[in-house]
Amino acid sequence: MAMNSILNADDIRKALDAFKAADSFDHKKFFEMVGLKTKSADDVKKAFLVLDADNSGFIEEEELKFVLKRFAADGRDLTDKETKLFLQAADKDGDGKIGVDEFTTLVHE
Template sequence: MSMTDFLNAEDITKAVGAFTAVDSFDYKKFFQMVGLKKKSPDDVKKVFHILDKDKNGFIDEKELGTILKAFSPDARDLSAKEIKTLLAAGDKEGNEKIGVDDFFALVAES
């Protein structure tokens, strides 16, 4: 499964391209730009499972760092500041990781 199974390739390219500068990543804008906000809950959960590279049911700091690369292999890694911001927004339990329900809430608020 790849992101283009659920999202438009052109939207992904534009969204990734909008956040090439370090410390420019805004998850709310990104999720809107790639079209994730408009997707069904089932599709959002499928995207979560693509982002959960180790398949442990959570997206951790390491996986957050490469979140843009999950959408486009030639994208940049997130900075430590961007990772912390995204983790703080999505980690409702304070366990340093984002579960599927947390991810769904992140997308819904964008």
């Protein structure tokens, strides 16, 4: 499944363009811009499954670094700082990875 089967391709493009600069990524604004924030819990779970590249049931730090590429192939890599901040914001139980419930909570914050 591709992100553009869940979200509007134009919204994805605008969001990726808005965060092209290094250290500019803001997950709250990004989720709002791509339209994920207003999606149902089922659609958010589908997006989670796309982001969980290794199908482990979690989004680990290494997968987070490439999260924008899961929205579009030409998305940039997140910087180490952005990756750590993103993980810190989502990882409520402190296990170093993001589960589907944590992701859903983060998207709808």
